[in-house]
Amino acid sequence: MLNFNQEKYLQVTRGAVALRSEIEEIVEKVSQQEYKNIFLLGSGGAVATFYPFEYMIKSTSSIPVYAEIAAEFVVMNNQQFNEKSLVILSSLSGTTEETVAAAKYCKEKGATTIGITGEYHKPLADTVDYPIVNYAENDFAGDSNQLILSFLIFNLMHKKGDFPKYEAFAEQLEALPELLLGVKEEADSKACEFAETYKDEPYHILVGAGNTMGRAYSYAMCVLEEMQWIKTKSIHAAEFFHGTLEIVEEDTSMILLKGEDETRPLMERVERFAEKYTKKLTVFDTQDYELKGIVPEFRKYLSPIVTSTVLQRVSVHLEEKRNHSLETRRYYRKVAY
Numbered sequence: 001m002l003n004f005n006q007e008k009y010l011q012v013t014r015g016a017v018a019l020r021s022e023i024e025e026i027v028e029k030v031s032q033q034e035y036k037n038i039f040l041l042g043s044g045g046a047v048a049t050f051y052p053f054e055y056m057i058k059s060t061s062s063i064p065v066y067a068e069i070a071a072e073f074v075v076m077n078n079q080q081f082n083e084k085s086l087v088i089l090s091s092l093s094g095t096t097e098e099t100v101a102a103a104k105y106c107k108e109k110g111a112t113t114i115g116i117t118g119e120y121h122k123p124l125a126d127t128v129d130y131p132i133v134n135y136a137e138n139d140f141a142g143d144s145n146q147l148i149l150s151f152l153i154f155n156l157m158h159k160k161g162d163f164p165k166y167e168a169f170a171e172q173l174e175a176l177p178e179l180l181l182g183v184k185e186e187a188d189s190k191a192c193e194f195a196e197t198y199k200d201e202p203y204h205i206l207v208g209a210g211n212t213m214g215r216a217y218s219y220a221m222c223v224l225e226e227m228q229w230i231k232t233k234s235i236h237a238a239e240f241f242h243g244t245l246e247i248v249e250e251d252t253s254m255i256l257l258k259g260e261d262e263t264r265p266l267m268e269r270v271e272r273f274a275e276k277y278t279k280k281l282t283v284f285d286t287q288d289y290e291l292k293g294i295v296p297e298f299r300k301y302l303s304p305i306v307t308s309t310v311l312q313r314v315s316v317h318l319e320e321k322r323n324h325s326l327e328t329r330r331y332y333r334k335v336a337y
């Protein structure tokens, strides 16, 4: 596959899977402290990665959960937050100012903090009570984070008595590095074709729902906008019919991220609309991938990670066809703001 280092991919994703017992020990300890709610804090792509997990907790468990943008969280005086909160923060670099500030704020208030990050001896790992560290670069960080979060979040729900099948699910997660590699291989020609067709497209509407909404938000903002400088709009499938539909013309590109959770009918409604009103419709559907061995009841929980692993192939092809490196920035971490 173009610009793909299989060895590195397996090293990163197997590295995430290898953290399972360490994560379970952390869950054991924090569960004994009887936390009252969970806060998921990050910035940009990191908070976006939390959104599907917020959805999955809400639809699987009665634990109150709040995914919050780190910078807003520290100024809003959130009344749900106190020393009985369990806070999970995520920052690949471990240096994102707003996220580090949120970690410090939570520590000062006496809450328990877990940090998912790429390196030790960086501000996030140094601040939180429990760092969970797996080295990754931008390209594979999404898969790494989501694997770690799958063990962490589902085990937390299990300990609260809300996800009795955790053991079976965790065993299935262990097979994901190889399965996701297979997904990338299967998706690659579609990704290449998309990049060729849309390399000069100035604007895309990305639609998600349920546990793919966060993926739509982050792919629009952190890849198409940040890494490719293409204008986008990300919108929830149900909300699409309350405004965004009015700008659709036959040459408006729409990208639908279909997953397999309860919200799939909401996506199908948008799909039916799009088929009628635009000639530029692309659907990335997790159902297209076999995921051999994954039992049907767990598939819906894997929609976000399957979606992002597929979209990562799209990014690589866009980079090549548009001759625009995924690393180029004008402003981000380049100028003061």
Ligand SMILES: N[C@@H]1[C@@H](O)[C@H](O)[C@@H](COP(=O)(O)O)O[C@@H]1O
Binding pocket: 043, 044, 045, 046, 090, 091, 092, 093, 094, 095, 096, 099, 222, 226, 332
């Ligand atoms: N534009 C970047 C994103 O691409 C990145 O995902 C985010 C978090 O970075 P980190 O995970 O290092 O905290 O920061 C910014 O928002």
